[in-house]
Amino acid sequence: MNEKNMIEVHNLTKTFTAYKKGKGLAGTLKSLFKREAIHIEAVKDISFDIKPGEIIGYIGANGAGKSTTIKMMTGILNPTSGYVKVGDYIPYEKRQENAKHIGVVFGQKTQLWWDLPVGETFAILKEIYQVPDDFYASQMAYFDEIFELSEFMGQTVRTLSLGQRMRADLAASMLHNPKVLFLDEPTIGLDVMVKERIRKAIKDMNQRYGTTILLTTHDMSDIEELCHRIIIIDKGKLLYDGGIDTIRKEFGYERKIVFDLRYDDATLVEQTLETLIPSVDGCQPDNTTYQLSEGQLTVNFNRNQVGVSGIMNFVLSHFNVLDFSVQDMDIEAIVKRF
Amino acid sequence: MKKLLRTYLPFTKAVMQGFMAYRMNFYVYILGELFQTVVLIYIWFAIFSSATSEVIQGFTFKQMVGYVVMSTLTSMLIGNEVHWDISQDVKSGRIATNLIKPVNYQLLKFFNCIGNIGINLTFLFLPLWGGYTIFDFISNGVIPNITNGLLYLVSVSLSALILFYINYLFGLAAFFIEYVFGFIFAKEAILKLLSGQLIPLTFFPKGLFNVFKFLPFAGLVYTPTMIYLGKFSEEDLLFNLGVQAVWVLLLMALTQLVWRKAIKRLTILGG
């Protein structure tokens, strides 16, 4: 494989400046004259390199700085210091040039023109990215097969459901066979079926064309299925950059059980829960945590040290359980352990 | 050229299709404009009946009616929504859509603007102008002058460009200030006066008129209307068309400059 890096990120820092709004009338008046600046360090001194053809999971809790990093890579945000290079370009200096070679999905917000029909959107994208006729035809046939686009081809983007919109956005980002795909939460709010299709498309693109892909998600199974390498950031700082295996070894035994409970008195439940760690075999404060909110009890524990049955027995015998599910530990919990 | 049209014409079509959904708003707004026109004609009627001479500032009453009608039609024809659209794009963050793609935002908005003008032409200008011309022929025996009509087309095209650029600039203001609404409303009021939509610019005191005729606003309504009515001498005609053309070029350059500043600001502050 080419030794040249596809993406280089060096000491990347972004500090936002916001202004405090004064409280009340006096405060508002005061802030008209003297505004108090607050500096938000969204990204702090982050460095990493990405090789062509890698699929990277870029993960972190809400507000960690993931989207901010991607915005700098797509050229719509200037770094405060440090630099980013994507392919041959510094994105924020050559935004238009860079744009020709990348595909972008921001799951939170469509990147398609709001009031155009989906069909016309693709016709326009074909023109602006100068996609050859035969490649366009084969891409559209593929997208139609995997995303079932024809179902809503005639609708305007504004009227699409979340899942349809995300399928359209993803197809649009891949149409011109970009060298790099930036996917910021491409599976947010989707059902399992659609998630599965999207993962398959991402894998296909990578295998067929060697597309380099940077992906953010809060869904651990996206990472498990797609990425060999993950980069974890928290509060703007780089926490981990390496193989998924190391993480799996360290946290692979972490499990989470979520119970739906019915109860009248939350404090009574809390009191009973305090006896969970002392009374279940193997439970220690450092391998078991729980939290209760709005009828949901979440217990995180290490499967190697604590038996699932012990926890199940305790909860089932002390509370009225309506439902429960056992899950792998989620990304937020992993980040907290670092 | 063909590629350009294939890329951007859908943005014109989208505006025209969107119009079907909002046409009631459109007609209510137009009703207000027409009411204003009737009031204006009535005021001129009162002025002319109490005046000592038949001609005021070179206008007879009939010519003045012609001015009021054609200036209203002209301003209806060139109107666009570009300023509102841009400020929406900026506020909602949807502007990013256009920044992560190799697409020309100004061209895109220009083709939106053509959509606005297409609607104005088909649903307003042509029917109202036709009605007025027939009425003028039946009651006054007036047949429109072909040369003036063609020159009007040239001039009104420049007007449309000038208004596009002005509105584009006001739209870009959303990058710099939080409340563009006030600005845009102030702009509309000032335009009404300085473009000659309310009264011919020649009615202003000489000193003011000599300033106003050099401003881009005169080129919006006053110039094409006077051309249509054949009220310009050859010299005036060339001068006023020249002023329009120069402003088109100046505004074109200015929009590039402001766009660059706006993007710079956006990429530093964050959307």
Ligand SMILES: Nc1ncnc2c1ncn2[C@@H]1O[C@H](COP(=O)(O)OP(=O)(O)OP(=O)(O)O)[C@@H](O)[C@H]1O
């Ligand atoms: N334009 C802005 N002005 C001020 N602060 C901002 C701006 N954009 C982002 N921030 C702040 O920067 C931090 C990082 O935000 P960012 O959107 O990058 O997080 P994220 O990792 O994508 O989170 P999420 O998982 O919730 O999408 C947050 O504290 C956010 O409030």
Ligand SMILES: [Mg+2]
């Ligand atoms: Mg984000």
